Amino acid sequence: MFQPSQNDVRRFFCETHAKARQGLPLTPIETLAAGWIEQHPEYHAELSDLQAALAAVYTVEDGRTNPFLHLAMHLTISEQVSIDQPTGIRQAVELLAARRNSLHEAQHVAMEALGEMIWASQRSGLPPDGHAYLDAVRRRATA
Structure with missing residues (x-):
């Protein structure tokens, strides 16, 4: 399994942003x-300075969103939907998108459930519970 470091993730997003701004060719994942x-212009300044991005610390107490975590979660959900893993996530996110009239908003709702699953896994020491995650997304999609 591919497990990039924090700096790998930050480099990826900063380099992707730079390549896109310069109109350079992008790989499929970069695209x-x-x-x-x-869709997140509020992060562009942070993505434009690789050295600052590598040094940045994001804490809950600061009240700032970690743009790299946020964007990585968007990619995660996009990949989950593309392969329908866990099975049913594509339908749940599509329903959310239809109800919210926005794929972006649907992803943010799914992101809350994804974050909850990761948090629960870290707290319990157990593997992530894909069924609980899918159920949480479905509940949000039908609420």
């Missing part, structure tokens, strides 16, 4: 990432 970056 997907560039689309999410484009």
Whole structure:
């Protein structure tokens, strides 16, 4: 399994942003990432300075969203939907998108459930519970 470091993730998003701004060719995953970056102009300044990005610390107490975590979660959900893993996530996110009239908003709702699953896994020491995650997304899609 591919497990990039924090710096690998930050480099990826910063380099993807730079390549997209310069109109350079992008790989398929960079193209997907560039689309999410484009939808988050509030992160562009942070993505434009690689050295600052590598040194940045994001804490809950600061009240700032970690743009790299946020964008990585968008990519994660996009990949989950593309392969329908866990099975049913594609339908749940599509229903959310239809109800919210926005794939972006649907992803943010799914992101909350994804974050909850990761948090629960870290707290319990157990593997992530894909069924609980899918159920949480479905509940949000039908609420």
